[in-house]
Amino acid sequence: MRLAVLAAVSTVALIASGVPAVAAGIDLLRGHDWTHFAGAARTADGVQITPLDRWITSQKEGRRLQPNPPVNLAGPHLAVAGDFQVDATMAGINGKSAYLQLYGQLPVIYDEWRQERPSVRVGIVGGRLETAVWDGESNTAEETRTFGAGLSGDVTVSIKRAGGRITLSANGKRLGSVDEHDVFASGTVWFGADAQVGGGWRLAALSASGSVDVVDSPDRTQPTSKKSLRAKASGLDRPIHVGTAIASTPLVDDAAYRAIAGREFDMITPENDMKPQFVQPRRGVFAFAEADTLVDFARANDQAVHAHTLVWFEALPTWMRSAPDKETVMLDHIKAVAGHFAGRVAEWDVVNEPMDEDSSDGLRHNLWWQAMGKGYIAKAFTAARQADPNAVLYLNEYGVEEAGERWDRLYQLVKDLKAAGVPIDGVGFQNHEYAKGDRTPPETFRQHVQALAALGLKVRVSEMDVSANGDSAAVQAKEFAGKLAVCRDEPNCTSFGMWGFTDRYGSTADINNYPPSPGDALPWDRNLRPKKAYTAMLNELN
Structure with a gap:
């Protein structure tokens, strides 16, 4: 017809x-x-x-x-x-x-x-x-x-x-x-x-x-599979979440992307749609529609939402950078955004990437630090707890799965926060492997997970991707499987998440070009075909 x-x-x-x-x-x-x-x-x-x-x-x-x-x-x-x-x-x-x-x-x-x-x-x-x-x-x-x-x-x-x-x-x-x-x-x-x-x-x-x-908008509910990552992870003696960052537009208009997102994962993270420049583009003017679309998809597919992110020094609207009353801006933003999603998300990245091992105190001297000193971190966690008492609250950081000064400074920071009674529940290890030098032995990562367990903190692999950089697909698979195995084994590791799942929309694409040149860092290729990394993760969960 x-x-x-x-x-x-x-x-x-x-x-x-x-x-x-x-x-x-x-x-x-x-x-x-x-x-x-x-x-x-x-x-x-x-x-x-x-x-x-x-x-x-x-x-x-x-x-x-x-x-x-x-x-x-x-x-x-x-x-x-x-x-x-x-x-x-x-x-x-x-x-x-x-x-x-x-x-x-x-x-x-x-x-x-x-x-x-x-x-x-x-x-x-x-x-x-x-x-x-x-x-x-x-x-x-x-x-x-x-x-x-x-x-x-x-x-x-x-x-x-x-x-x-x-x-x-x-x-x-x-x-x-x-x-x-x-x-x-x-x-x-x-x-x-x-x-x-x-x-x-x-x-x-x-x-x-x-x-x-x-x-009208497509049916949000996607078919499930007993052979998926989420099914295998939920069937472990100690179930863990398997998650991914999700982009809202392909979730709506790419049926194959939508099917994999619903079938393979039981936790999703909005890749961009909850960042400040997206949700509060003008002071007091909020734009939640795209993030709400993702949350609705998650609820339809029995997925938890790890929300990202409340306080960061990037992805900020220009008004937020220039506002003279930074503390009020930060606290009002947390109250409004975390309050909007309260009861519908399981976890929050409250503070994102605060570390700088080269500074005198180990912290990045960003606009929030300049306004409030290191106390901005504790204030952010306290405000997030008040806005959503039931959410699990994380500090999210890159490079801390590796041994060295960056990890040492992070460990001391979260230890001090816990000792001061700050309501921090866990630490996210991003695990971005953009270069061969970023490869970290799983046992080093395991030691860090165990050190945080001794402080009573949860951990999660939050944003893993592995650029091949000339290595074989088998090397990429080994990296994903190795970190997943640690998370599977360690009682305080609650979820294993990757920063997207397909190279078609991956953040390592060569952007600002038309068409974008896709990266190679994720377990599904640009044609949405699973790579060896996907099989390796399934094997670890078996």
Whole structure:
């Protein structure tokens, strides 16, 4: 059956159910989920769009690098085959810019770099209709055109795809067209929206017509397997969690990725969606929708959530770096974010990467240390305990699985925190092996796990990945299996987690290039085929 026929059938179904169709097209607002859309609020008159001003920032200086506007991941999108038209009424425009974006493919966040994929954005900017087209080969738009004049108040915009062109109309008047640049070649259309700070607008109507069908968010629940990592780990005499970092957009639009995520793991960590620049892009303005999508997926698949992260010196919005009242900012952020997820996540990375073995006190003298001294760590853990009394609270650090000054300083820090009654429950060992020199003998790691057990602390392998760097797949497999064996054996090791599971979306990709060049550090390759590392971990759990 052709999709155009399906669109007509869907319209009849909507009318029969009492939900009106709009302009002979399919109504995309009524009967669909717009409540899990960052910066948006469902009202009786449509969807109110509030500006997020959300950006990807540079890791060191915190400069704004890329805008990161939201997409409605849990709501309706379109399957298209041929020509189609989208009509949107953008209401209440008050002189500030208002944007609606149609994505042919969802953008992907590669550990704090946003890969822009094909999309068309239409905006009311200065009373004119601005159109920008991304072709998926650059961070910047391939083509930008501006049409018309005097547009304000309520504007009905029509976006028509036909013959390789995108034709734009406003209030029934044709304004111009741009090349499609194969934006919709993938056969899908997802919806995003944003607004300029100081403004805001209302999506009063949204409909689609032509060769389209409406697809709501996929079923979150995934099939299980008795031969999976999670099944083997849960069947141990002392069960442990097997976890992975998860990215929200491929979880929604990549069915194979979604299936592995649900089948193989019983603990997930949001790779980016709970970091400060994502959840509090402006002071007091929170954007939880993407992280909520991940938590909902975990609950549907009986997975625990290890939440990441409350206090870090990276992934911060620019306002947080420049705020004069750093202690208030930190404590308010913890209260709001940990409080939002209280009862729905099992664990938190409260403080991430505080160590610097080259400093006088062994701590990184980051913006939090500069404002509060070393006491910021204790204050953060105390605030997290108050916000979510039942969550297990971790300090997460890299390089401490190795012997040396970094480990010695970490051990002394957590020993002092425990002695002072700070509510720290455990330590996460990241286990990133980017170079051959990062390889650590499992027995060294075991000694550190046992030392923390003597302090009454839990441990977890939190972010493991192993770049091959010319070594064979067997070496990579040995590294994963060796650390997993320690976690399996030591009573205070509660979970073994990797920083992603497939090279297709792995953080070791050569980013800022189009297309990104995938890394080779994870147990599934870029085609989602399991490597020797996966088999080696299964063997350890057997």
